[in-house]
Amino acid sequence: MNIGIIGMGFMGMTHFEAARSLKGVKPIAFATRDRKKRKGDWSSIQGNFGPRGDKNVDLTGVSAFEDYRELIHHPEVDLVDICLPIDKHETVTIEALQAGKHVLVEKPISVDLDAAGRMKKAAEKAGRHLLVAQSLPFFPEFRFLAECIRQEKYGKLLALNLRRVISPPKWLNLPDDLVSLGGFGIDLHIHDNHFISATLGMPSKLFAVGQMIKGMVNHTQTSYLYENGPAVTCVSGAIATSSLEFAHGYQAFFEEATIEFDAGTYGKEWVVNRPLVVLAQSGRIQTPTLKGGSEWFSAFAEELKAAALTLKTGEVSPYLSVEHAYNGLKLCHLEAKSIQTGKLVTV
Secondary structure, three states: EEEEEOOOOOHHHHHHHHOOOOOOEEEEEEEEEHHHHHHOOOOOOOOOOOOOOOOOOOOOOOOOOOOOHHHHOOOOOOOOEEOHHHHHHHHHHHOOOOOEEEEEOOOOOOOHHHHHHHHHHHHHHOOEEEEEEHHHHOOOHHHHHHHHHOEOOEEEEEEEEEEEEEEEOOOOOOOOOOHHHOOOOOOOHHHHHHHHHHHHHOOOEEEEEEEEHHHHHHHHEEEOOOOOOOOEEEEEEEOOOOEEEEEEEEEEEEEEOOOOOOOEEEEEEEEEEEEEEEEEEOOOOOOOOOOOOOOHHHHHHHHHHHHHHHHHHOOOOOOOOOHHHHHHHHHHHHHHHHHOOOOOOOO
């Protein structure tokens, strides 16, 4: 699979490095308006994990374009990988689909449900795959949980509690930047809602309480109601203090085991409070061997492998499916409605 990446910020660099690590997957082109980046100077790139970009990136065999439209029409590009700001997703995705390319677009697919719907329809009309890079199910601890749920490895899931919280990022101009992100109820929490849709399907109803800023969710505590299904809750948002930059984890209660995981950045240090553990009904306590590599980009490499397999077989991974990405976004909007009205909302 030959990849062309549009947008060379931190996520573009992450996808580039992940693709280069894989056999049978090759980044052959990228597009950016930044002249220095086109020449291989990526030293200005920095994210909230992983290393800074290098000053002299080896771009042998890689085409660099200023105009993304040239990349879209590159005859050897199989998959257009869009790593642009969210407000550019719809336009560039539809252009790439209309040019006959398969597309992988970074999360969230959009902050607007109507835009996401138009993107879905454009893919159907073009007869091409539209995949959404919702990376959470490719991180080892969450991949393990997803497989346990889908395969009923420990029997049926009885209850699931998810947690994903951050302190307001200092590199953003808040609250003004919230509009482009859709608030942290979308930018951050869509990971949880996508995971729920992709592993459990959509709930019948939900109820949320939380905090709104400028009409957007900043923090939510949500209960998802499934008829004859598991009890599911999630706490997510950006109300933690600066000493807790990021934290995530879960408790999953199955018929035959309880699974726990909890980790976060405490005072600049990554701390695993509770390494992934399986507490079996039999009394046995197990620390499973997790799939995936140890590189900082390994989860994204697994994501690209799943995209390559989709192009090869035509079978779409549920973790990249545009349907579940759309569903996750829909749940985010319904949570806002529930918080605003104080009412249970039908999904």
